[in-house]
Amino acid sequence: MSSVLIFAVVVLSAIGIVSAVVLYFIAQKFKVIEDSNIDLVEVSLPGANCGGCGYAGCRNFAEALVHADKLDGFFCPVGGNEVMKRVGEILGYEVGKVALKVAVLRCNGSVENAPRKVYFDGAATCAFAHNLYAGESGCPFGCLGLGDCVRSCQFDAMYMDAESGLPVIIEDKCVACGACVKACPRLIIELRNKGPKNRRIFVSCINEEKGGVARKNCKVACIGCGACVKVCRFDAITLEKNLAYIDFNKCTLCRKCAPECPTFAIQEINFPPRKEKAPETEKKVEVIC
Ligand code: SF4
Ligand code: SF4
Numbered sequence: 001m002s003s004v005l006i007f008a009v010v011v012l013s014a015i016g017i018v019s020a021v022v023l024y025f026i027a028q029k030f031k032v033i034e035d036s037n038i039d040l041v042e043v044s045l046p047g048a049n050c051g052g053c054g055y056a057g058c059r060n061f062a063e064a065l066v067h068a069d070k071l072d073g074f075f076c077p078v079g080g081n082e083v084m085k086r087v088g089e090i091l092g093y094e095v096g097k098v099a100l101k102v103a104v105l106r107c108n109g110s111v112e113n114a115p116r117k118v119y120f121d122g123a124a125t126c127a128f129a130h131n132l133y134a135g136e137s138g139c140p141f142g143c144l145g146l147g148d149c150v151r152s153c154q155f156d157a158m159y160m161d162a163e164s165g166l167p168v169i170i171e172d173k174c175v176a177c178g179a180c181v182k183a184c185p186r187l188i189i190e191l192r193n194k195g196p197k198n199r200r201i202f203v204s205c206i207n208e209e210k211g212g213v214a215r216k217n218c219k220v221a222c223i224g225c226g227a228c229v230k231v232c233r234f235d236a237i238t239l240e241k242n243l244a245y246i247d248f249n250k251c252t253l254c255r256k257c258a259p260e261c262p263t264f265a266i267q268e269i270n271f272p273p274r275k276e277k278a279p280e281t282e283k284k285v286e287v288i289c
Contacts, residue, residue: 037066037090044086045076050154052077052177071095077176101176101191103157103169108204108267109142110164114218120146130185139217141207143167143188152183171198193248197270201251201258203228204267208241215263222265228257 042062053076055061065074071093076083081097088095114137120129126148134140145165150158157173158180160166169180171194181189192200203222207214211223224242236250237257246257246266258266259274 035066038062040090041065041087044090045083046078048078048154048175048177050078050175050177050179052175052179065091077101077178080175100194102171102174102194102198102200103176103178103180103189104192104200104202104204104269105143105167105169105188106190106202106204106206107141107143107166107186107188108220108265109137109139109218110166112164113220114139114142116165126183127185137217139207139214139221141186141188141205141209142218143186148183148185149180149189152179154179195248195253195270199253199271200248200267200269201253201255202246202248202267203244203265205265206243208243210242214242220263220265222261223263225262227260227262228266231256231260 038059039062042059045058045062047058049057051057053061053074055064061074061076065071065087068074071084071088071091074084075098076087077100080100081095084095084098116136117138118133118136120133120136122128122132124146126144126146129135129144129146135142135144143166145160145167147160147167149167150160155173155175155177157170157175158167159170161168167180169189176191178191181187181191186206188206190202192202194200205214205218205220205222207218207221209221211221211225214221215223222243224239224244226239226244228244228246229237229239233256234250234252234254236247236252238245238247244265253271255268255271255274258264258268
C-alpha cells in the first residue's frame with residue numbers, strides 16, 4: 001500500500017517538475033520586453049484616465065505614443081500642449097501646438113425659450129427619455145435636461161441650471177475630454193476651438209425640422225432662413241437640413257452673422273457688449289450760394 005503511495009507521489013512530482021520546466025521555456029520564448037519609455041511617458045501624463053485622448057487610459061495612450069513613428073494626431077486634452085511637448089522631448093520628436101477646445105451646448109431651449117408642455121415622470125436619465133419621447137418642450141432635438149452629461153464629467157466642469165433647465169459648462173474647468181459629448185443621446189454638445197481670448201460664435205441649435213415646426217416648440221430655434229450664410233464673407237456658414245452650422249476653422253469671429261439671425265440662435269461667447277448704433281443724424285447739407 002505504502003509503495004503505491006510513494007509511486008503516486010513520485011509520478012506527480014515528476015509531472016509537476018516537467019510542466020514547470022516546459023512553462024519556463026515557453027515564458028522565456030514569448031516574453032515581451034516592454035520599452036522603458038512607456039513608464040517614462042506614462043508618469044508625464046496627467047493620470048486622469050478619462051479617455052479624452054481616444055485610448056482606454058493613460059497607460060494605453062503611453063504605449064501608443066511610444067510605438068508611433070510620429071506624434072501628429074496624438075493629443076492629451078487634459079495635459080494640453082505642455083504635456084505633449086514633454087512627451088515629445090522624451091521620445092525625441094518635435095511636437096506642434098494644437099488649438100485648445102472646450103465643450104459648448106448647442107441648444108438654448110431653456111424653460112423660457114421652449115416652454116414645457118408635458119411632465120416626464122420616468123427614470124431620470126437622458127438616455128432613457130430620449131428613447132421614449134421628444135422631451136418636455138416637444139422639440140425632438142432639444143436638451144432633455146436630465147443631466148447625463150453632468151454626471152459623465154469627472155472634472156466638475158458642468159452643472160444643471162435650475163432656472164433654465166439646461167446644463168452649464170464651466171469653461172475654466174472643462175478640459176475637452178469629450179465625456180459629455182459621448183454621454184448626450186441628443187448629440188447636443190460639441191467640442192469647439194476655444195478661440196482667441198476664449199471667444200466663440202456658434203449656432204446654439206441642432207433642430208433639423210422646417211422653420212415653422214421648429215419655432216412652434218422653441219422661440220430661439222434655427223429656422224434655416226440662410227440670413228447668416230448670406231452675410232458671412234468667409235464661407236464659414238453652411239446650411240443643411242434647415243440648420244445653419246458655423247465652421248470654427250473658417251470663422252474669423254467678425255460677428256456679422258449674429259445680429260442677422262431673426263431668432264437669436266447664434267451665440268457669441270466672451271465678446272464685449274456690442275456698441276449701440278448711434279441714431280442717424282441728419283446730414284448737414286451746405287448750401288453754397
Ligand atoms: S464639460 Fe465635457 S468635455 Fe469638459 S471636462 Fe466635462 S465632460 Fe469633459
Ligand atoms: S445636454 Fe444631453 S445629456 Fe446633457 S442634459 Fe441635455 S440631453 Fe441630457
